[in-house]
Amino acid sequence: MNIYFQEILDAHQLIRRWLGDASTPDAVCENLLARFSPAYSMVMPGGTQLNYATLCTFFRTQRGAKAGLEIEIENMQIIAESSAGATVTYQERQQLPGQPGTLRFSTAVFETGSEGQVRWRHLHETSGILTL
Numbered sequence: 001m002n003i004y005f006q007e008i009l010d011a012h013q014l015i016r017r018w019l020g021d022a023s024t025p026d027a028v029c030e031n032l033l034a035r036f037s038p039a040y041s042m043v044m045p046g047g048t049q050l051n052y053a054t055l056c057t058f059f060r061t062q063r064g065a066k067a068g069l070e071i072e073i074e075n076m077q078i079i080a081e082s083s084a085g086a087t088v089t090y091q092e093r094q095q096l097p098g099q100p101g102t103l104r105f106s107t108a109v110f111e112t113g114s115e116g117q118v119r120w121r122h123l124h125e126t127s128g129i130l131t132l
Contacts, residue, residue, distance in 0.1 A: 004086045004110050005076045007118045011035050012092070016071045022064025029059055037111055037119040045104060045127040068097040085111040085121065091128070103128035 040052040109122040
């Protein structure tokens, strides 16, 4: 599997564990945060922007905040790829028990370090309409 696609799947598995289960060990959050560039930026579905420090604060305070969270990633596509990184689009479906699901269309920019590590550099999410 493409390394960027695998990174998206792996990161979202960690997000699901961290946000969805209050008993998740601290190491899961640290592993998750290590995947993001210190220069990370994000535009959230409502237009709010955040940086790496804000992202860290958010995740460190949200262990188990969305009990039972399920995340499904679909339709991953490479927009551009080079030795320096890639831009990838994907759809993210989230579901909490007993609540309507949500859909996000995401565009992620990845950096590839000198030793081949992949880091999230930028993420832009837009809310979509969930069709059943």
